[in-house]
Amino acid sequence: MSAKNKAISESFTTKLLLVLAAIAYVGLILVLPLASVFTEAFRHGLAAFKAAISEPDARAAIKLTLTVAAISVPINMVCGVAAAWAITKHDFPGKNLLITLIDVPFSISPVVAGMMYLLLFGAQGWFGDWLLAHDIRIAFAKPGIVLATLIVTLPFVARELIPLMQSQGREEEEAALTLGAPGWRIFLWVTLPNIRWGLLYGVLLTNARAMGEFGAVSVISGHIRGETNTMPLQVEVLYNEYNFAAAFAVASLLAGLALVTLVVKTLLEWRHGDQLAAAGH
């Protein structure tokens, strides 16, 4: 038995070298940059860090980022659940097209995604004149930022739920239907308990991307300080002004969010891996 295992396993030295090479690569590409965010943020001490993140523009950016996430995450959550319900609990022509469409935002460059809204709502855009006449601002204002965030985070919840709900089938819902339960109750009492961890997983990824999106938001925000700068945009502005300490201070808050996201994600994968879609990320 052990001889057999030896024959299909590497020598200790080979294993050690491969493990060290993997750690070195991840260390070089991922860990060093992450560590540098925090060392740069605290290079001038805690007081400087606190001053940088409580400065009015920084606070406005934090508030805007939280607001945008608070609007866009629930919208994509509800619509993602609706899409997953229609796709997995029903049959209709064009279903595969719908699934492919949901995937499209993942493959579009964020800059292109943000720019498309500029062509719709910008001054030269389709609705530009009409919006101007009615004094509604979408481009270079908060609604545009929300739209850009919505498109880049569109797939996460649906992509997580569709394979999960497909693998769970429809028997339980159909049994509830036979017992006379109305639709919304079937969803709340039968479906939701089965998908809650997968849903949380999708919402977690949606939120991380919503708070961190840069390219799409950058194109449509107009970079108005204290007004349309989200945290990632504020990082860019400060960095380009060579105010590195403040840039890294704001960046470290976002890096902290990323770490919390990773921890919760890993916990979900350990504890509820069976209730997550097999399709990883």
Next chain:
Amino acid sequence: MATISLPRPRHGRGRRHSPLPGLPLTLTVTILWLTVLLLLPLIALFAKSVTLGPAHFIDAAFSRRALASYELSFGAALVAAAVNAVFGLLVAWVLVRYRFPGRRLLGALVDLPFALPTAVAGIALTAVYASSGWVGKPASVFGLQLAYNPIGVVIALTFIGLPFVVRTVEPVLADLGRGLEEAAATLGAGRWTIFRRVILPEIFPSVVTGFALAFARGVGEYGSVIFIAGNMPFKSEIAPLLIVTKLEEYDYAGATAIATVLLLASLLLLLLINAWQGYVLRRRSA
């Protein structure tokens, strides 16, 4: 194993209609959602590029500066995806096959690029790889400049692409039975031969998928690249940045033409990747 199965008049091609409620509502919401957020903007982009007229479109989309930016975006994405195909496979292999202290931490860290905002990644990579940084300084002793040139672009795209390869290869590697390896070992094959002739053919399709996903992501990447790239036209200017520059100059026509080229390339890649995954699935189940 004989099991008595209940009659299941479901999950077949013959099924006509699901008895469950909610289709009209959920389908309406889904279609509205995709129309407003995705289809309408896509139509606006294509319509705008059509109104440019073919001559103007080609001028703007394939100017020398635009061509240089495509070359950099696609070339750097290709190199970075290739690097990640090798090292991503290594990381996936180590995570699946070996037990060592810190394995779970390593596994969790791989997802960092999915969670870390790209602008943060961009300034962090610049801090590390610029000539004053932890890696850039020792490298500059050997005359190697890692930032503010195309190498910087490759480094940023390597950061962004790693999880795509690892997360695609990992499940396939974990599902791989050891039977064939044992058989090959019994026949006297060494470990390297077994890896090359038995394991690699099994996992290679997933490496290709991961490579393609990383490549597709890299082509459109913006936030993590612009800080480390240097952004010199013709030298270190990626295509998404050129779009942003055109927009800032209010050259919407020029931006639209380049954006359309990028968009068509990414839609083509999406279709190719979907087709490839379908082919791999069919081959595995056959």
